[in-house]
Each structure stands twice: as structure tokens, then as C-alpha cells.
Amino acid sequence: MEKLRIALPLFGLLLLAAACNKKADFNYYYYEPADYALISQHLNLPEIPDDYRAQLPTHIANLGLAARPVEQDKAILGRVLFYDKSLSKDGTISCASCHKQELAFSDNAKVSTGVFNRAGDRNSIALGSVLNFSAYYGTDLFGPSGVPFFWDNRAGTATEQNLASMTNPKEMDMSHSDIVSAVQSKAYYAPLFKMAFGSEQINSERVSDAIAEFVNAIGSYKSKFDKEAEKAIGYNVYSNNEYKSFSGFTAQENAGKNLFLANCASCHSPTQSRPAKMKANNGLDIATTDAGVGGITGVSADQGTFKVPLLRNIEITAPYMHDGRFATLEEVVEHYNSGIQAHPNLSEELRAPGGGPLRLNLSENDKKALVAFLKTLTDTELIADTRFSNPFK
Amino acid sequence: MPMTRLYVSVLLIAVLLGNNACTHYYYAPNTLQTPFLQEQHDARASLGMISGDEFNGYEVHAAYSPLKHAAVMVNHFQVSSGSGSNVSSSEDSGAGHLTEVALGGYYPVGKYTTFSLFAGWGAGSVSNNFDFDVKADLSFQRRFLQPTVAIRGKWARFGAALRFNQLRYVKGEVDVEVGEPDLTIIRNIERASPLFVPEAGLSCGFGYQAFWADFNLNFCNIRDRDDYHFAYSTVGLSFSCQLDYFWRER
Numbered sequence: 284m285e286k287l288r289i290a291l292p293l294f295g296l297l298l299l300a301a302a303c304n305k306k307a308d309f310n311y312y313y314y315e316p317a318d319y320a321l322i323s324q325h326l327n328l329p330e331i332p333d334d335y336r337a338q339l340p341t342h343i344a345n346l347g348l349a350a351r352p353v354e355q356d357k358a359i360l361g362r363v364l365f366y367d368k369s370l371s372k373d374g375t376i377s378c379a380s381c382h383k384q385e386l387a388f389s390d391n392a393k394v395s396t397g398v399f400n401r402a403g404d405r406n407s408i409a410l411g412s413v414l415n416f417s418a419y420y421g422t423d424l425f426g427p428s429g430v431p432f433f434w435d436n437r438a439g440t441a442t443e444q445n446l447a448s449m450t451n452p453k454e455m456d457m458s459h460s461d462i463v464s465a466v467q468s469k470a471y472y473a474p475l476f477k478m479a480f481g482s483e484q485i486n487s488e489r490v491s492d493a494i495a496e497f498v499n500a501i502g503s504y505k506s507k508f509d510k511e512a513e514k515a516i517g518y519n520v521y522s523n524n525e526y527k528s529f530s531g532f533t534a535q536e537n538a539g540k541n542l543f544l545a546n547c548a549s550c551h552s553p554t555q556s557r558p559a560k561m562k563a564n565n566g567l568d569i570a571t572t573d574a575g576v577g578g579i580t581g582v583s584a585d586q587g588t589f590k591v592p593l594l595r596n597i598e599i600t601a602p603y604m605h606d607g608r609f610a611t612l613e614e615v616v617e618h619y620n621s622g623i624q625a626h627p628n629l630s631e632e633l634r635a636p637g638g639g640p641l642r643l644n645l646s647e648n649d650k651k652a653l654v655a656f657l658k659t660l661t662d663t664e665l666i667a668d669t670r671f672s673n674p675f676k
Numbered sequence: 677m678p679m680t681r682l683y684v685s686v687l688l689i690a691v692l693l694g695n696n697a698c699t700h701y702y703y704a705p706n707t708l709q710t711p712f713l714q715e716q717h718d719a720r721a722s723l724g725m726i727s728g729d730e731f732n733g734y735e736v737h738a739a740y741s742p743l744k745h746a747a748v749m750v751n752h753f754q755v756s757s758g759s760g761s762n763v764s765s766s767e768d769s770g771a772g773h774l775t776e777v778a779l780g781g782y783y784p785v786g787k788y789t790t791f792s793l794f795a796g797w798g799a800g801s802v803s804n805n806f807d808f809d810v811k812a813d814l815s816f817q818r819r820f821l822q823p824t825v826a827i828r829g830k831w832a833r834f835g836a837a838l839r840f841n842q843l844r845y846v847k848g849e850v851d852v853e854v855g856e857p858d859l860t861i862i863r864n865i866e867r868a869s870p871l872f873v874p875e876a877g878l879s880c881g882f883g884y885q886a887f888w889a890d891f892n893l894n895f896c897n898i899r900d901r902d903d904y905h906f907a908y909s910t911v912g913l914s915f916s917c918q919l920d921y922f923w924r925e926r
Contacts, residue, residue, distance in 0.1 A: 305844075305846070306869065307844070307845040307846065307847075307848065307865070307866045307869035308846075308847060308848075309814070309845070309847070309848030309849075309850055309862065309863075309866045310847075310848060310849050310850065311848075311850045311851075311852050312849070312850070312851055312852065313851065313852045313853065331852055332852065356853075478853075
């Protein structure tokens with residue numbers, strides 16, 4: 284009996300020691316297993332979804348620009364839709380046909396080709412030229428100060444924009460009901476819609492909403508320029524020290540930066556974040572052939588003015604301008620140097636003191652420096668980012 | 677005793693009314709039972725209600741001394757949170773339970789005081805529900821050492837205990853849609869497990885002969901508690917019956 288008395292607590296201690304000591308093994312899931320099996324037959328989507336929320340670099344956030352909230356589930360669905368060719372009349376074109384990731388979501392054709400090889404009217408806009416659509420794009424969140432979409436600024440929101448692309452006869456040429464039946468015909472969309480919207484119901488608003496969320500998530504802010512600006516945090520328009528040299532830039536790139544600040548930043552933004560002007564005429568032609576913003580507003584001062592594009596990733600988004608007329612950055616720089624035309628609506632910034640077209644008279648070294656600077660805006664991480672790649676097997 | 681009940685009720689009400697923003701907890705301390713054992717064949721069973729920040733539940737406990745100076749103890753603890761009644765299944769809610777057995781020795785000193793030391797092992801789980809059937813279910817095992825001191829008089833009794841837990845999370849099924857901050861919290865728990873969780877408990881009770889009511893306060897203190905969303909404390913009110921009273925010759 285006495286032995287037992289000691290044995291009992293001892294047994295307790297044994298119990299303690301015996302409990303095994305394995306590490307915790309948690310299983311994280313997003314899709315229901317059956318749904319993921321179905322999805323995986325056709326798509327390469329990670330089992331645990333990617334994070335699509337944008338984090339703006341400090342040198343941009345310091346300007347008071349905030350990231351637009353991105354809804355993960357919608358962005359995941361949007362990615363699939365963005366790459367889905369069945370969203371076009373002849374099944375050959377997806378958004379990605381004219382917005383290729385390796386080209387920072389632009390197209391190397393002068394004007395893009397849509398369904399049935401129909402030629403479009405304008406050069407594709409690089410979605411990766413925008414720091415982050417969520418930073419300030421869209422008139423829905425930012426009102427009249429929000430940057431609108433398209434060369435002629437005709438769409439206020441990404442939703443409006445992509446519905447216009449899908450229904451444009453020269454692009455994807457789909458009706459709203461075409462869109463719905465194309466999406467409905469693929470079983471793997473049902474779980475993706477359920478994750479994104481809480482139910483499997485498919486309609487064109489949801490399609491467009493999801494694509495917009497994906498497009499809004501594409502953000503380019505990891506260029507050499509950004510990394511340097513981040514190091515020199517004080518670099519912003521308001522602190523007036525943007526002429527300070529970047530330590531990681533070559534002398535040529537720093538010289539190019541100063542030329543850019545002096546001659547180009549008044550329109551294209553010194554921080555490559557928010558264009559300083561929403562629309563401008565940069566003297567491509569003496570007379571308007573494409574009315575641009577004027578074609579939408581009908582205002583004579585808008586005739587021949589176009590969206591001022593951000594120049595992020597400009598190195599890989601050739602050809603340039605709304606009609607793709609310039610094949611190289613050297614041609615673009617030569618245009619600004621010596622080729623500005625006296626269009627009646629030519630913007631102030633590009634006029635000489637007498638009112639005539641400005642001549643920059645850059646030296647050969649200046650021109651090279653300017654091009655070298657423009658090439659610091661390339662974000663190689665964006666074009667390799669698997670969150671934005673084609674998910675189809 | 678009415679005072680105690682009043683205190684518990686006030687606390688319960690404060691807890692129920694106080695907080696709308698739902699915190700999902702991944703651990704809560706159960707009552708550190710202080711079995712008031714003095715001699716062989718002492719036995720007791722108790723039933724209590726328990727409450728903490730945004731959760732409530734019940735607890736059962738039994739202890740028996742089969743041999744002089746040795747005892748077994750069994751505890752079961754069950755809590756839940758979130759308003760299940762008036763809303764759909766999409767509402768945030770949570771539930772947890774824990775069942776454990778312990779063996780130990782006790783040593784009475786004088787007429788009123790008993791020292792005891794229990795070693796125990798238990799298993800439990802906690803499951804939290806978020807919107808749209810989004811869930812995080814974790815299961816854990818716990819082993820502990822619990823030194824206790826108990827003082828018993830004719831009408832009143834008092835107990836104090838420490839409990840040194842090794843809390844080991846075994847399995848988890850986590851829908852990543854639980855979102856932040858919970859996803860980070862859960863990953864913290866996974867990384868940190870097994871965790872060392874020291875706890876302390878106080879109880880004071882009133883009663884006579886076989887029937888007693890005890891008010892219990894329990895604290896769990898762990899480094900960086902906010903990283904794990906562990907509930908800090910629970911309060912409980914339990915009613916217990918000293919069964920030995922009925923079979924003991926007086």
C-alpha cells in the first residue's frame with residue numbers, strides 16, 4: 284500500500300513525460316478540396332492565395348497618396364478572367380493579348396489587334412506604367428481629381444474601362460450576355476465566383492468588378508528609381524530637394540534625372556506617381572488627326588489633347604504615343620528636343636517664351652542621359668511577378 | 677454568498693454588454709481547482725459556470741483520494757462566445773473545450789491546511805467561426821504541474837494554486853480567409869508551440885458540511901500574450917458537494 288502511494292504521483296509524472304513533443308502542424312486552406320481539384324484541372328492557382336494588397340513605397344505615400352484597398356478574392360478571379368480568351372467573340376483575344384506582362388502589360392504593336400484581326404485605333408497603354416492603379420486612379424474614389432482611363436480619359440473607373448474593352452468591336456466584341464454565357468460554360472468559375480462574391484451567380488457586373496480589382500492590384504514600384512528615392516526619403520515635390528543626386532545612380536542617370544525634372548516633370552510627375560497634368564498636347568502634329576480628349580468633351584481647348592501617361596517601365600513599352608509613332612526612346616527624346624509642332628492647343632510647358640514651340644537644344648550627352656534616366660524606371664520584379672502571370676495550364 | 681453572486685452577475689453583465697467587437701481567443705484558462713482533500717476516501721464533485729471576456733461556459737470537476745496522500749482529479753471545461761441565437765451562421769463565434777486528468781499527492785498540515793501537487797494531462801480544442809463559414813479549428817494538448825495550498829474551516833475555505841502548463845497545439849484546420857489579425861495570430865501560435873503558460877488561481881468559498889459554493893478567479897500570463905490572443909482571465913462560480921460527508925462516520 285505504502286508503495287502504491289508513492290507510485291501514484293510517480294505515474295502522474297510519467298504521464299507528463301510521455302506526452303509527445305511534436306511541433307504543431309496546421310493545415311491552412313482557402314478552397315474546399317473538391318473545388319481546388321476542379322480548379323487545378325485547368326488553372327495554376329496557388330492553394331493559398333497570393334496577397335494582392337498594394338503597399339506603396341514611402342516616397343510615394345509621403346505625398347499623401349493612399350493605396351486603394353484590393354479585395355483578394357476578386358483579384359484572384361479577375362486574374363483568371365484577364366487571361367481568358369473565351370471572353371472574346373472569336374476566342375482568340377484576352378485582355379492579356381494587348382496587355383502582356385513581359386511588356387509591363389502593354390503591347391509591342393503600333394496599334395493593337397483585336398478579334399478577327401481587326402486593327403484598333405490606338406497604342407495599348409501599359410498597365411504597369413502606373414505606379415499603382417489603386418494609388419489615385421478612378422473617379423469613383425477620387426472624384427474629379429481621380430485620374431481617368433484611356434488616352435482620351437473617357438472612362439472614370441476601371442470597371443467602366445474594362446466593360447468598354449470587352450464590348451469594343453475592335454477589341455473583344457462581346458455583348459453582356461455573351462460574357463455571361465462564356466463564363467458560365469466553364470465549371471471552375473463557379474467556386475471562384477463564390478469565393479469572390481459569396482454566391483456562384485455570374486453576371487457582367489461581377490465579371491467587370493473582378494477584372495477591375497485585378498487591374499487595380501497591378502502596381503509597379505520596385506524600379507531602380509524607386510529604390511533610390513526610397514533611400515533618399517526626402518525626395519518629393521514638396522520638399523524641393525528633388526535635384527539631390529541619388530547615390531545609387533550613375534552620373535549619367537543623375538544628369539538625366541535633372542533634365543527630366545527641368546523639362547518633363549511638369550507634366551509627367553517628378554515622382555512618377557501622379558501625373559502633374561491630366562491631359563496635354565505635346566506637339567506631335569500641327570493639326571489634330573485623333574481628337575483625343577476633345578473627341579469626348581467636344582471642347583475646342585481639348586482638341587488633340589491626350590492623357591499624360593506615367594513613364595514607369597517606359598523602356599519596355601515601345602512603341603510610343605497614342606498612335607505608336609515612335610519606335611525608340613531616342614526618337615521620343617528627339618521629338619521633345621527639336622520636333623515639337625505648333626498645334627493650336629500645344630501645352631504651355633512646351634512653348635518657348637514667344638509662344639512658339641519650345642526647342643530644348645539638348646547636347647548628344649544630354650539626350651543619352653535623359654534616356655538613361657528613363658531606363659531607371661523599369662521594374663523587372665513586376666514582369667516576373669507570378670501573382671500577375673497567366674494562370675491557364 | 678449573496679455578495680459573491682452579485683459580483684459574478686455584475687461581471688457577467690458587464691462582459692455581455694461591454695463588447696461588440698468580437699475577439700477570437702485561442703486559449704482560455706480553466707479554473708485551477710483546489711481540491712480540499714485531507715484524508716483517504718475524501719471525494720468531491722462540482723459544477724460551475726465560468727465567464728471571461730466575451731465568452732461563457734461551464735465546468736465540471738471531481739477529485740477523489742483512493743489512498744492516503746494520493747488523489748485523482750478530472751476536469752472538464754467548455755466555453756463559447758458569440759451570439760448564436762439572433763443571427764445567421766455567418767456570425768462570428770467561437771467555442772472551446774478541454775478535458776483533463778491529473779494525479780497527485782496531498783499533505784495536510786494541521787487541522788486546516790493542505791498542500792498538494794498535481795500532475796495532469798489533458799486535451800482540448802478551440803474553434804472560431806468567422807463570416808461565411810470561414811473557420812479556424814485548433815486542437816491542443818496540455819500537461820501541467822500544479823502546486824496548491826488549501827485552507828478549510830467550518831464555514832469558509834480558501835485555495836490558491838499555480839499551474840505550469842506546457843501547451844502544445846497538435847492540429848489546425850485554418851481557412852486563410854479568417855484574415856488578419858487572426859491569420860498572423862494563428863501562425864504565431866503554430867510557430868511558438870509548445871508554449872509555456874503559467875497560470876494562477878484563487879478561490880474562496882462558503883458552505884457547510886457537504887455543500888459549498890466557491891468563487892474562482894484564474895489568470896493566465898504568458899509573454900507576448902497579445903501575439904497569441906489568449907484570454908487573460910476567467911471568473912467562475914461553482915457549487916460543490918463534499919461526497920465523503922455522506923459516507924464518513926462522524
